[in-house]
Every structure is written in C-alpha cells, then in structure tokens.
Amino acid sequence: MADGDTANVCAQIIHSHFGQFTIVVSTLLSRGRLPFPQLVRYSNLKPRTVRAAILVLIQHNILWHATTEDGGEVFEVNTNECLARLRFGRYVWLAEQCFGTLGASIVQLILDHGKLRPPDIMSHMAPQGSKESTACAQALHGLVISSYLKPSTILSHISPQDKRILYETEEKAKIAGFPTAKELRQAREVAIDRLKREEEEAEKVGLRIKVLDENAVDDDVYFRVNYPKFNIHIRNKLIEAAARERFNDGAASVLKATLKATESKQKTITDIRSDPTTAANISMQLEHDHALASGLVLNTRKPKNIVLVKAYLNMLAFVDNPTPTGRASSFVSLNGSKVYVEFGIIASRLRRRVLEAVTRERHGDEGVRILRLLIDSGKVDEKQISKLTMIAPKDVRPLLSAMSAESLISIQEVPKSADRNPTRMFFLWYVDLPKACSVLLGNLYKTVYNINVRKQAETEERGIKAVSEKRERSDVSQNEGLLTRNERETLREWESRIEKLTVLEARVEEVVFILNDFGACQNEPT
Incomplete structure (x- = not known):
C-alpha cells in the first residue's frame, strides 16, 4: 500500500488521464491488493464498469494482477507507473x-x-x-x-x-x-x-x-x-548541470562527452559507475563549436583538444585532492588510461545538497552546520554538537528538537544499565538518510498534489471558464479578434499563472527524481 501523499498524487494523475476510473485506483491504493468481488463491493460500481476499468488500467500497465494460493486473482496498483506519467x-x-x-x-x-x-x-x-x-x-x-x-x-x-x-x-x-x-x-x-x-x-x-x-x-x-532508458538521459542532464555549476561550461562539456561515449552501454539508472572509456573517445564526442581553452589557464597558446580533455578530467576527478573529501566531491575516477563516471558518488552529493537546501530554508545556516556535522561524523551527543558547531547549548537543544520533528535528524538511545532508565542513558544524534529522504519525498508528493489542485482551481474559475469556452467556439478559434480586450487580457494572465505553476511542478519533479530514482544507486561515503 502507498502512503497517503503518494496515493493522493496517483489518484489525481489517474483522474486527469482516465476520469471515471479514479475510484478503482483509489480503492486499491487505500485498501491494498483486492480480488474482483471485493473491489466491486468497496468501489460501489457495477461489475461491468469495474471489469472495463481493470482491462484499461492493465493495458496501460497501471495494475498488476497475481494469483493467490487458493487460486483467486488479486489486483494491485503499480504506483511507480502512475508517477512516471x-x-x-x-x-x-x-x-x-x-x-x-x-x-x-x-x-x-x-x-x-x-x-x-x-x-x-x-x-x-x-x-x-x-x-x-x-x-x-x-x-x-x-x-x-x-x-x-x-x-x-x-x-x-x-x-x-x-x-x-x-x-x-x-x-x-x-x-x-x-x-x-x-x-x-x-x-x-x-x-x-x-x-x-x-x-x-x-x-x-x-x-x-x-x-x-x-x-x-x-x-x-x-x-x-x-x-529507465529515458531516465538515463534525465540523470545525465542533471550530472552535466551539476558540473557546470561546480566548475564551468568547459568541464560540463567534457563530462557530457564522457557520458555520451558510454551512453549505448547505459541500460539502467541504478549503476554505481559507468563503463570505462578513454580520453581519446571523449575527445571524439566533443562538440566542435565549444572553446574548451576558455575555461582553463595553460602555458601553451593553442593546446590540442586531448590535452584540454585530460586537464578537465583531472579537475573533475579532483586529482589535486587525494583525500576522502576529494573523492566524495569527484565526478569521475581515473584508473590508468580508463575514465569512469561515478554515478553513486554524484547521486550521494545531489541528494545531500537537497537535504541541505531544505534544512537551510527551514532552520537557517545553523541547521545546515548541524546536518553536515552529523552526516560527516556519525552519531554525536548534544554537548559535542554544541562544541563542534560553535552554537550555544541553549540554542542547540530546540534546534535539534525541531529538526528531529521533521525527520531531518534522528536520535539513538544508548543505555548505561539494563533497566534502561532515561536518567542513565546516552542520547546520540545522527542523520538517517533513508528516513529523511522518505519523509521529504512524501512532502514533495504533497506539493505536486497541491500544485495540480491549484491549476485545476485556476482553470475552473468562473470568469476563466466562460472566456475559455468562448475561445473554443469555431468562429472565435479562427479569429481571436472577436474576443474583447478584457477577455484577451484575462486569458493572458491565466496562461501566465498556469505556466508558472507548470514550471514549479517541473522543478519539484526534478527533486523527486534525485531522491527517488537517482537515489536508487546511492553509495553513501563513510
């Protein structure tokens, strides 16, 4: 069974794509897998309607069906298929x-x-x-x-x-x-x-x-x-954008060429690293109109492309910082002449950046300092957190409680004695990354649901609905000059609001991709 926020988003998606079949999906999402008689009973629909809905939803890969031990057939919603829509x-x-x-x-x-x-x-x-x-x-x-x-x-x-x-x-x-x-x-x-x-x-x-x-x-x-094959392209775009933000356009172009050199062998988004390639293959995949030399300071005036590519690869691999911190910041790894794109490390860094952004928005820079300390150091008690983050003890305790209430951090009890008396117990704070990302993912699904509800409310507003129906008339669709100036202005403002909500939905969905899809190949550094 899906959680409440995911179920609401899935039901909303099915309603927008299939209309009357929403109640069948909502019943399965709320009650779990059901056989046909119980699905008819709980949905309060006619058997013929439920049967038609099942056929359509199976055709669109939204329902799974399985045979139970007693020979009966049960149906279950494939939530990943719904969200992929x-x-x-x-x-x-x-x-x-x-x-x-x-x-x-x-x-x-x-x-x-x-x-x-x-x-x-x-x-x-x-x-x-x-x-x-x-x-x-x-x-x-x-x-x-x-x-x-x-x-x-x-x-x-x-x-x-x-x-x-x-x-x-x-x-x-x-x-x-x-x-x-x-x-x-x-x-x-x-x-x-x-x-x-x-x-x-x-x-x-x-x-x-x-x-x-x-x-x-x-x-x-x-x-x-x-x-998954299309998700690989989305992942590669995110990696390219991250390299451009961290370095410059030249580094992003080299990383894009590296991904393109191994693109045919990328079958799933759960890979920890790419297949090996060489600097020569990367150089062949580069776009000819890109000036790589503009992003580097070199002694030679006209260096060859292969020299520039190797310089950028060393930069992306953090060769000048051979420490755990440098490895955790790298985009690629070098093994002799072989080049690998480290998908697991990049996924870990992008997911951590999302958590830090949410923490900064809700708890400020002090919350981010605590989050970074706990991710890097593991389990730490309250006094050490106050000392290492240089935050007063009177400010640390409420901040830890607030972050714990939002599941950004968690607490571990370590008893000193067998009776587990709270007065004789250590309380250690740490970051439970799967739990924090799961809670954040639920909040993002709730945001997607609210955005679509807002879009629907904007569309069904009385004034907008009347003008939209008028524009759909055959004579007005051929000549929008038949609309008054106020009506054209109303439509323009409505389209602007819908466009902003659509852009916001795309940005939220991108964060969902980082936490849910790209995060599947997570390889957390210790």
Whole structure:
C-alpha cells in the first residue's frame, strides 16, 4: 500500500488521464491488493464498469494482477507507473532529440495506448507502402534496438515483489535444517539474480533474427516505453548541470562527452559507475563549436583538444585532492588510461545538497552546520554538537528538537544499565538518510498534489471558464479578434499563472527524481 501523499498524487494523475476510473485506483491504493468481488463491493460500481476499468488500467500497465494460493486473482496498483506519467511530456521531448519527429510520434502513440504491436503502430503512423511507412519502420527499429521500447510479456504484469518472494521461498526450501543468516542472504541474492535474468530474457523477445544475422522487430510482440532508458538521459542532464555549476561550461562539456561515449552501454539508472572509456573517445564526442581553452589557464597558446580533455578530467576527478573529501566531491575516477563516471558518488552529493537546501530554508545556516556535522561524523551527543558547531547549548537543544520533528535528524538511545532508565542513558544524534529522504519525498508528493489542485482551481474559475469556452467556439478559434480586450487580457494572465505553476511542478519533479530514482544507486561515503 502507498502512503497517503503518494496515493493522493496517483489518484489525481489517474483522474486527469482516465476520469471515471479514479475510484478503482483509489480503492486499491487505500485498501491494498483486492480480488474482483471485493473491489466491486468497496468501489460501489457495477461489475461491468469495474471489469472495463481493470482491462484499461492493465493495458496501460497501471495494475498488476497475481494469483493467490487458493487460486483467486488479486489486483494491485503499480504506483511507480502512475508517477512516471508525470514525465511523459519529457519522454516525448527526449525521443524527438534522439530520433526526430517520427520517433517522438511513435513514443507518444505508445504512451497514449499503453502498449501496441508494430502493425498497429504502423497503421496509426502511415499508410502501408508509402515513403512515410519506410521511415516509420526504421524509426521503430531504432527505438527497439536502442532499448527505448521494450516488449510487454506476461511476467511484466506480475509484481516483481511477488516474484522475488516466490523465488526466495523456493531457494529457502532447498536448505536442509534451520537456515543460517548467511544462507538466507544467499537465497535472497539468488532470487534477485533470477529475477534480473528473467527481465533480460524478456527484453530479447521483441527481436527476431532475419537474413544475414540482422535483427528485425517481431510483429506479434506488444511493445511499451522503457522508462529507465529515458531516465538515463534525465540523470545525465542533471550530472552535466551539476558540473557546470561546480566548475564551468568547459568541464560540463567534457563530462557530457564522457557520458555520451558510454551512453549505448547505459541500460539502467541504478549503476554505481559507468563503463570505462578513454580520453581519446571523449575527445571524439566533443562538440566542435565549444572553446574548451576558455575555461582553463595553460602555458601553451593553442593546446590540442586531448590535452584540454585530460586537464578537465583531472579537475573533475579532483586529482589535486587525494583525500576522502576529494573523492566524495569527484565526478569521475581515473584508473590508468580508463575514465569512469561515478554515478553513486554524484547521486550521494545531489541528494545531500537537497537535504541541505531544505534544512537551510527551514532552520537557517545553523541547521545546515548541524546536518553536515552529523552526516560527516556519525552519531554525536548534544554537548559535542554544541562544541563542534560553535552554537550555544541553549540554542542547540530546540534546534535539534525541531529538526528531529521533521525527520531531518534522528536520535539513538544508548543505555548505561539494563533497566534502561532515561536518567542513565546516552542520547546520540545522527542523520538517517533513508528516513529523511522518505519523509521529504512524501512532502514533495504533497506539493505536486497541491500544485495540480491549484491549476485545476485556476482553470475552473468562473470568469476563466466562460472566456475559455468562448475561445473554443469555431468562429472565435479562427479569429481571436472577436474576443474583447478584457477577455484577451484575462486569458493572458491565466496562461501566465498556469505556466508558472507548470514550471514549479517541473522543478519539484526534478527533486523527486534525485531522491527517488537517482537515489536508487546511492553509495553513501563513510
């Protein structure tokens, strides 16, 4: 079951995309997985309506269905699929950047239908035998080969958690006697590896071998959009922006070329580091119109590109600071001639920056000093916090209580005696990063919900609604000069407010991406 804030956002997204099916999703979000009879009972809808809603939501990958031990079927909401719909516009834009207008149209078509077979895609895109049909087939082939589209199989409609538990149970059954902690851990790892192998095999279903070992798209397979592949582009943009903010445009350009050199091998956003590449490959991926020398001070007047690239790589790797602090600040690592982008370290730093920004906004610079101390030092008592942060003891205690109430920091009790008397106990403060990010993520989902409620209220305002309906008339849509000056001014102000709310939503969603998606490859430094 999803928490309240996540459930509200998911229900709101489903309402905006599917309308009347919202109550089915809301029922499952509030009560957890349910069989069909109970879903009909709790939703107060007709069985025919619930059945139609289930079919549509499964078609759009929003519902999982599984078989219970007694042979019944239960349904569960895939919250990640719901939340991914917030990025559909960005996915289409990224597809246009990579594959042109045709690629973007194919991705948008599949997003609108959930999943489609290649013949259905071609029938929607272009008449058979035309020039456009050949171009569409090439664009579709490129999307499948590059893993931007992936096949939808029966396994993709079952919750990965259910499959993992099932495989783990099978592995535990093979253990003779009472299992040890090591054996349980190995069983869990085997189950996870088996699940990954199944997913990798499923992604190969959509291609069949043609003449001369050429891969062709299988017409009998349903394809859906592969969100992680598009998320890789979003992650790389964030990394590039972070390098530009930390250094300059030249460093960002070199890091962008480094990511581009290994882009074809980046399959998932959970990678800790990229595949190795070399400075020569990076130099080949550089944009020719970028002046790298402007961001460096060198002795030579016209240095070669490879020299500039190596200088920037040393800068990004913090070669001049071979300490734990320098490594925690790096973007890349160098191992001989090999260059790696450290995704885990960058994710850790971006997530920490989000926590510091929230702490600074709510508790000022003193709160940030305490947060940084606890992240770097671990568990510290109140007296040491006051001493190390140079904050008066009378100011530290209320600040710690306020930050603890918001789950930015946590407290650990260490008893001196077995009776756990509070008067004979140490109280150590520390930062529980998973807990802090989870609470912050819930607040961000609440913010997204409030933004969309505000947008809906702005749209349904009586004056705006009347002018919008008038503009949709056929005569006015062809000639907006039929609107009065006051009506045009009203529409202009309304569009400006909606645009600001949309930009705000995009910024909040970017922070959600850092905490929820990019944070999945978290590798916290000790």
